Structures are given as C-alpha cells and as structure tokens.
Amino acid sequence: MVVLLLITVLSRRLSAHIRSTAPGGAKPGHGSFLDTIRALLLSQLLPLWIVFWLGFLYWLLREDGGISDYGDAIVSALKWNLPIFYSILAARALTIRGGLLQAHFRWTAETVRKLRRALDYLLWLFIPASVLTSIAIHVLPEGLGSVTVKLAFVVLAGTMSLFIYQVLHPIRGLIASYLKANPNGYLSRLRWLWFFAVVAIPLLLLGLSLAGYVYSAATILRHLVSVLWLIAILVLVQQLAEFWLLLTRRRLAYKAALERRRALAKQQAETEPGPAEGEREQEREAVEEASRVDLAALSKESRKLLNALLFIGGAVGVWLIWSPLIPALGVLDEIALWQQSVTVEGHQERVAVTVGDVLSVLSIVVITVLAAKNLPSLIEILLLQYFRISPGSRYTIRTLAGYIIAAVGMVALFKAVGGSWSSIQWLVAALGVGIGFGLQEIVANFISGLIILFERPIRVGDYVTVGDTDGTVTRIRIRATTILTRDRKELLVPNKEFITGRLLNWTLSDPTTRLKVVVGIRYGADVRLAEKIMLEAAREHPRVLREPAPWVNFNDFGDSALLLELRCIVDSAEYRVKVASELRHVIDSGFRAAEMEIPFPQRDVHLDTLQPLEVRIQSQE
Structure with missing residues (x-):
C-alpha cells in the first residue's frame, strides 16, 4: 500500500519532468536523442499509478476467488482489459501539452x-x-x-x-x-x-x-485492435527514427557550418587585420544555419530505408497477429510442385518442393532486394555521423555493402531451393563458354569496377580528365562510371578504360591545383607595380592558398607587350575556371586604377610603292 501511495505521488510530478525534456535553444551539435527517449519512457510511466491500483484490486479479488460469480467476472474483466486500458492511457500521455508529440515531434x-x-x-x-x-x-x-x-x-x-x-x-x-x-x-x-x-x-x-456469431466477431475484433496498436507502434518508431535522422543531420550541418565560419574568420584575419569575429558569434551563426535543416531536408534514400524497414516489420507483425486464425495456410506445405534430388549423408533422396517453399523463396528475394537497396544507406548515415570519412570512401563502403548483401541473398536463395554444386555445374560451364565468346568486355568492366572500388584510383567526387573531357565522378557502377562534365552532361565511361588507359586525376591525393594567369603590359610600364597588383589580386581571393604563396614571373619580352605570369595554388581543381575568371577581373580593375594599359597586338603593314598610291582621309561627319 505504501508503495502504491509513493507511486501515485511521484506520478503527479512526471508531467513537469516530461516538459523539461523538450528541445529548446540547445546547439544542434550538443543535442541529445536521449532526451526524446526519456520523454517517451516518462510518458509511459505517467498512467502507471492508475494501472497499479487496478492491478492491486485484481490481486485482492483473485486471492479471494470463489466468493461470488461477480467477483470472478470482475477478475476476468480486469485481466483482459487492463492491458488495453493502459495502452490507451499511455498513448494519451503522449498528447499532453509540451509532451513528446508536440515538443519533440513538432506535431x-x-x-x-x-x-x-x-x-x-x-x-x-x-x-x-x-x-x-x-x-x-x-x-x-x-x-x-x-x-x-x-x-x-x-x-x-x-x-x-x-x-x-x-x-x-x-x-x-x-x-x-x-x-x-x-x-x-x-x-x-x-x-x-x-x-x-x-x-x-x-x-x-x-x-x-x-x-x-458473437464469438467469431469478438475474436476478429480483438485481432483488429492488435493490428491498430501495431500500426501505432510503427508510427511511433517512424517518428523517433525521423527525429533521430533530423538531429543527426542538424548536428552534421552545425559542425560543417562552424568549420566554415572559423575558416572564413581566420582568412579574414589574415587578409584584413582588425577585430576578429568572436567564438560565440561564430557558434550563433552556425546554430542558425543548422536550425534551418528540417524533415524536408532528409534524403530520399533515408526515407526509403525507413519505410522499407517499417514495411517489413509491419508485415511480420500482421502475420504473427493473424496466423493463429489462419491454420489453413499450413496446407501450402502439402502442395508439391515438383521433385528434386538431394544428397543426404551420401544417399540420393527425392524431396518435394512445395508452394510454401516457393513463398519462402519469394520472401528471400524481396528481403534481399530491399536490404541491398536500403541497408547501405543506413551504413552511410552511421559512418557520416561517427567517423570522419570522405565522400568517396563512404560511397565505396556503401557500394561494397550492397554487393555483399546481394551475394548473401543469392546464397540464401540457393540454399532455400535446395541447390547444390552438382546442380549448377552445367550453368557454370555455360557461363564460361559465354564469357569466352561474347561476354569478355562485360566481365572485364565488372572486374575493373571492383578494382576501382578496392584500389581507388578514382573516387566519387574526384575531378578527372579522360581523353579530352573534364568532369566530376558521380557514380561508379558495375559496368561503367559516370562523369558529370562542366556542361552538366553525364559521360558514361566503361570501367576498363580507367584500368588499361591513361587517366588524369586532379584530386587523387591532393585536391589543390596550380593556376596560371598570363597578362601582357605595354613597353615602358612599371613592371614592379604590375606584379604587385597581380599578387594582391591572388592574395585577396578566398580560394587561393596562402601556402605556398602566389608569385609572378616576368616570362618574356613579347612582340607588343611585356609578358607576366601569375601562378597560384587553388584549393580545388573544380574551381579552376571560375577562379581564373575572377582573378582576371580583379587584375583588369587594378590596372585601370593604376592607368596601366594592356596593349593591343601590333602588326606592320607593308604597302607596294612601285606604283603611285592614293591616300584619302575622310571624316565620319
């Protein structure tokens, strides 16, 4: 009795504790998913005091069983209805003001x-x-x-x-x-x-x-209620998973934004001496930027993964709920479709393949397809959150995980149909003949794709040159690799060309690249001043590295100009063209301000003077 009174008193304070877990102005980088879990657990504890009192009444009546038919009836009613009663109260506890649904899930x-x-x-x-x-x-x-x-x-x-x-x-x-x-x-x-x-x-x-048919109707209704509670649990799991994905995405966005703010502040401090932006101001701006990430920003693959897992869980749950009412499905294991020979302890036996076996095989196929498409996305999300891995490495792990899942599914499928090595020897022999005659290129591209994934001469995100085409690697598939060119066109290159041919990878070990900007000035101009203007343009550009420092070469005495060449290191080969254009703009503006001319090319015109020439100068007016 004392314990029940204590539980009743403590339950009155749970609402305030649930509201205290609501996410407030905490940094996305420091938020915790445990607060949401704590709110969920406290919400389930909130109605326990009522259930405990009713359970205490159930215990008293059961101990005094046999007193009357009404006492036994109440015991039976409490036994069957207490779980449903608690489930409704627990679900209702999620709807309190400032509770889980409103404060955490933003309903x-x-x-x-x-x-x-x-x-x-x-x-x-x-x-x-x-x-x-x-x-x-x-x-x-x-x-x-x-x-x-x-x-x-x-x-x-x-x-x-x-x-x-x-x-x-x-x-x-x-x-x-x-x-x-x-x-x-x-x-x-x-x-x-x-x-x-x-x-x-x-x-x-x-x-x-x-x-x-009251009994049949009541039995079906009870199972229908179980299905509704299963759907409610799946919705709750979906909301928790989406909230976790949202917190993870915000945390990553916060870290990326904070690093960008700090790098920009450091660069401004080097180029523009003065009061630097404070640490708190940088964090505040990073928090604002990360807070803009909402559920709509979650990737389509993350949602597909979550929906696939929920679908599988729901299908299994519905089967477990309704299977006691459908014993007739056991007849599927008695319908034989064909016979096959299997070796058991050295003896050949004939085993029937039934409709149930075929349904099991189809289930394995569906699960394998869903897992191969969606589980690599979950692996990528976990790697992105807990490890500092480059996008190319994540793509490699994700692709290999998909191959491994598909291979495991194929082995499970082969075992499910009762296959053995002897039954597929003819298929292996046929594949060998096919490869020898017509599938050499396909197999070569597949093996080359595996070599690319393991040896990694190119990775997703690398900037490469293949032949006369430059672009960024976007996908590495079984047969070919996709390169996105500057014209936003996708070039499909067979994997074999990357292994057997010549390839220029601008970002394999170092993403930086050297940029050259050639400028000519007129004879007699101040070369030192021109060099200073060009150096200042490079030093002020945010994508030009400070180390190694940019420099200017006096290349040559041209036909009509003094040729100067600016050399600098750009942080990414992807921005070579853009940085070169921006530097030329700044240099041109600097030359105009210094009244320094970029001369036109000069040409000598020789006229035939053996015959009289008529020269006429005419005004445009």
Missing part, C-alpha cells in the same frame, strides 16, 4: 487535439463496453448469446469504427497532412477506397454479431 496543436479526442472515445466508450461484455459473459446464463453482450458489442464495434474514422479520414483525420504532403502516392490516390473499406470492417463485425 501541431490541432493534430494532437484530434488524437486526444479519438483516444477519449476509446477510453470512455470502448473500455466500459469491453468490461461489461466480459462481466456479462461470466454472469449471465445465456453467455455470448445474451442481449447485454450483443448490445455491448454494438458499442465496441461502433466505437472502433468511429475511432478509425477520426484517425484515417483523408480530409479531417490525422492522416490528412501526410496525404497532402504525398499527393502522388498510392495511399493518396486510393484514399477513399481504403478509407471506406477500413471503416466498414467493424460495422461488418457488428452485423456478424447480430447474426449470432
């Missing part, structure tokens, strides 16, 4: 209010009707056939249909915002079809109970 107040109202229908209608049904079944002599049970089931089915209507209505329900954000999805296109079908299920069960 709007209107959405939270709709969910709370829908849960109230279950709390004040579904639970009393369910308790009444349990008591009536044990007390009334008619049992399931009594009028009271049927009326209570009418309330149960009607309340469930009303709850589904409140939550899943395409316009006024909780799902309306999702459908509006994804207008081209199948859920949005078929929204009225599946909505009326789902709302009609409890009403069909209502008709089934009125027809006398």
